[in-house]
Amino acid sequence: MYEGSQRVTIPNAKMRVARIVDSYLTEVSRDRNLSLTKFQVLAEALPESARTCDDGLYRAIDSYLKAHPTLSEHERKRLCRVMDCQKLSIDACMHAAQNERLPLRVVVQVLFSEQVKISNAIANNSLKEAGESHYQPMVSNRKTLLEGTPQSFQEGWAAAKKDINTLKFELEAVKTKYLELQNEMESLQRQFDKMAKPKPTSAWTSGWKKLSKLTKMTGLEANDIGSQVPNAEQTRKTPRRWRNSIS
Template sequence: MNAKARVARLVDSYLTEVSRDRNLSLTKFQVLAEALPDSARTSDDGLYRALDSYLKAHPTLSEHERKRLCRVMDCQKLSIDACMHAAQNERLPLRVVVQVLFSEQVKISNALANTTLKEGVGVESHQYQPPVLTNWKTLLEGTPQSFQEGWTAAKKDINTLKFELETIKTKYLELQNDMDNLQKQFDKLMLKQKHTSP
């Protein structure tokens, strides 16, 4: 781990600790979180933990304040586990949940497609077509009225995405397992060949 990453980890741990202080203002939390350059954090999992801890300790934040707080985090830098937690986290604004689901779905789809194409594993996951959130634009850009109109359909789409993420995660783990088994077989073969060759 390089020096910047170590500092980022330390800052995120500190943020998690101080986030529980009910007197810590939103602005101070943001300033601390944004003190590091984007390149310092290879993963935003630590920042997400701190952010979630802050939301727990400050349940009276308005929707606008919660959105403002979540801007410090890059959804694309969350691990699969953090994304699965965030997707079910009711403290997060809906906009952030939608962004998390989209970014994770894209990452998992790309990982599956790349693994399948590179390794030549006999699973047709590269043909996978992710479902589209039909109302995402309404949710992210619309007025409160259009937001309410699109909410029911969007909720169904979000549940579909959650199910798809679970399915893709399972397939990814199966592929990883297959790859590990193939590697072990290959290593055994190479070792056997080494011993039998003159």
């Protein structure tokens, strides 16, 4: 009796510790000085068996991505590796499928995991309705899913793969076009900068400008001197004033 109760208590204790750790991660994830390595160490401090649901860990990851928007694609993938997409609830899967902060690969994994859960639920209900007492849920991996599900699901998954490949091709085309436009914009910017810069004057041009300025100044000075010296005609017209001496 003691051994049985101990077996039940230990998993519950691990789950409580996991909830506390996930809540703590959600709080400290808002700190912009918290490094990615420290976050990973805290998240991986517990064994995988301690978490039966990774919704709390997903909230912490999403909060960290909000507080650190400059993370690269590689760093975001590293961050999401601490989470098991198969342990997310349906609500968390729906939120993650529309979360633009997650890497595209993680979103695809979340969608795949959600399809696995839905397929398992449909298969289990079908077996129950058929009256089979012994049934096994399908293992949530890609190989057994494609082998054990109806043909319609396989066709749907093949169509989804095709759509993903098409989106990847379109994304690469958009990236190429963006790079071309960026190069053209940089080329136009360089041309504009060249046109906006004042043209450097040569030594001959600057010397000629100085000479013309000097000539103008010399002419003005000559005119001023000429206006101050009276000419001969003015001298003749001006009568001499004789000073009358009183004797």
